Amino acid sequence: MKKNQIKYLLGGIFFLSLGVEQAYAIPSFARQTGFNCAVCHTVFPELTQTGREFKLHGYTMNNSEKNKMFIPLSAMVMADITKSSDRTDMPKDGKIVIPQVSLFYGGKITDKSGAFVQLTYDGTELLGKTDIAHHIGMDNMDIRYADATTLANKELVYGITVNNNPTVSDLWNSVPAWGFPYASSAIANTPSAGVMADGGLGQAVGGIGAYALWNDLLYAEMAVYRSAKPGGIMGIFGWKNQDLKGDASLVQGTTPYIRIALQHSYDNSYIMLGGYTLRTVINPAVVSNTDGSLDTYNDRAVDAEYQYTNGSNSITATATKIWEKQTLDYSAANGEADNLNNSLSTTKAKVSYYYDQKYGASLGTFSTSGTADATKYGTFNASPNSRGEIAEIDYLPLQNIKLALQYTKYDKFDGASKNYDGAGRNASDNNNLYFLAWFMF
Template identity: 35%
Template sequence: MSALPAFARQTGMECVSCHVGGFGPQLTPRGIKFKLGGYSDTGGTGPAANVPLSAMIVGSFTHLAKGLTEDPGPNDGKNNNGSLQEVSAFLAGRLFDHAGSFTQVTYSDIDNKVVLDAVDLRYAAPLTLAGDDFTLGVTVNNNPSQTDPFNTLPAWRFPYTSTELGMSPVASPLLDGGLEHQVAGASVYGFWDGFYAELGGYRSLDSQTLRHINVADEAGKISGVAPYWRLAYFKDTGMQAFSAGVFGLSADLHPGRMPGRTDQYDDVGVDGSYRFLPNRHHQFAVNTAYIHERRKLNGSFGAEDAAHSSGTLNRFDLNGSYYFDNTWGLTAGVFDITGSRDAGLYGADSVHNDPDSNGWIMQGDWTPFGKEASWGAPWVNLRLGLQYTAYNTFNGAKHNYDGSGRDASDNNSLFAFAWTAF
């Protein structure tokens, strides 16, 4: 959930009430409860408090350690590219009692398209169970893990913005963005006495719909419904807060949307988060998650697109951040992807037919606008950042991973960005 001015106007609270560091998407305990409550809390005054509209612009510059062999986009060169990476409009906030929206439409000059980005429509009923507050909600959304409030699962994981003009590892579990924006789903969730539970299912959008919303059809077509589930415990003690949980997704996909055999993906993961928020001058946060994916690739193996009919893929992420005075921030993270070798799946990108990639990310940022009493609050929010991503291993090797002499470190990137919301 980005630090959108519409939310601040609606609630009458500054962005730092809900966001670590005064800018999204990392959530404080107050922000977690606002999301679980359906984005519908009130408290703001004036006509603008009832207008659930916001916008966002992300401008960026990317430098790679070694230029690419091909241009990454129609308007970009092989290295040192500036980009209007995101121009987004949001329907974000309270729609009516207990119901709200976080819906995003985005334009990027990298591919020169307007796409239907994030969708999360919610209804949350405040109830009482055994003398304690109980929230029962339903969400309609277009990305498994989009609904999650703890900043540990892929949809909201660090880095919260990153270059789209560099190289990415050849593989990651399906739950790590593999179905993003290509599906429609609904979940029922409940939050009671610190316990959070969610159960939902997803179906693929048809090819014509995907063309209309300018979303690439990359995953294939889900056979039937893909179930998604989530269990977590959250504890807020005032100065500290933590969560721990488990989650999973199971999907049978027709590769290339072709009839016949399917590929089965079963993802299971564990995650945790910790917040130390003694005051608004010092804020610490740690987030981590591990996903294990078991694959049965009967469809791809039958079509000779995979060398083996089964395999595994794993991903581990860990990051920690510190913010001073809701202004100056430093975040460091590590990531590690491991999996079974397969010449059919990875041979075009890895001489070892290997999906293994790992490295680290460091980001420093400055948020001059977005906290209480800052200029233009709550209409103006700005974060300026510098992010460095380094690869120790890329697609299975440290050196010459693709057979053409390119090393893992050649994909290291320096990413500068200006991210504003209004």
């Protein structure tokens, strides 16, 4: 990593820190509620119980004294540097990258409705000479209506969500949309295989769902999604809209999503156990698919979250496992998969400790395994299996500025530990050290 690159990044951190006085996650939420960021977050974007309540109630909690002349806009800038073990195929290795610049609308709309809407500029190669990603569009979005009543003499909070990413409406950091790592290198190599529920539909669909929490115990959510077609009304939800002029994949029909969770608080602890399902039908070749055959992905998952807070000490542990069954009618018939039926599973877990919401460390593990299919996954030895660990240390000089140093280690990559690509490349060659400066305004 070049010294002048580090110097420029640290100089930018100092400049962006000037004049920052308060501690916010999405600053517009903090201005609306009058809360310090520490009330709703352990360290952003990880939620506390108050943060989950704020989201559950439709982003409507309000402090009238703090809310005069309030404009619910916020901004985010990320700057990072990645150093890989083998950087022969990474032209931006060791150089400053601006992976995201975002503008947020975040806050109350009416007494019973609110929104979290993120518009993002993807500047992965902003400071480089070779463009890989360079566009602007809608990122995560969650618009809500919420109210409360009683059922069996217990409080029932219920609502409606319109969003563009299954699990983005979720209250917990165990699901893919909000799971660890909360940020990672945009230029580092990643495994070829992944289940659909693990971000495969983010911003490519738009949907509507209903949710309810009864007795502060049982949470349920049901939603349906459809493809964010270019030029159509659903296009407002997505920025990964497929180009229908070519052979692009497109979600077909309606994708149902179901979420169930049980939660309980006691003393200084909080625990959640839950699960979610997702069924997606894909047309892998929108234009040239003449026989009408499709590919179907059925995902089932279990997840859990534990949180402990005591004074300045905070511990959060999360875990999820997703099982996927693939029925590849189109891909198998058209030479894009070796098998008609595949199985694939992903497991992720992490534990974090934060002191005084200023210093923190996290340790996570991840693995993917499934049916060998060289054509489907494009791997040399046919296997989709990968696994590894992630370690991260965080420092927040101010609570709306996070400095993170993250190391990702691969024990297996695309099916093997050694020579996974047939050209002598090992899994460990993809290990990377990642430094992030994350600013919220």
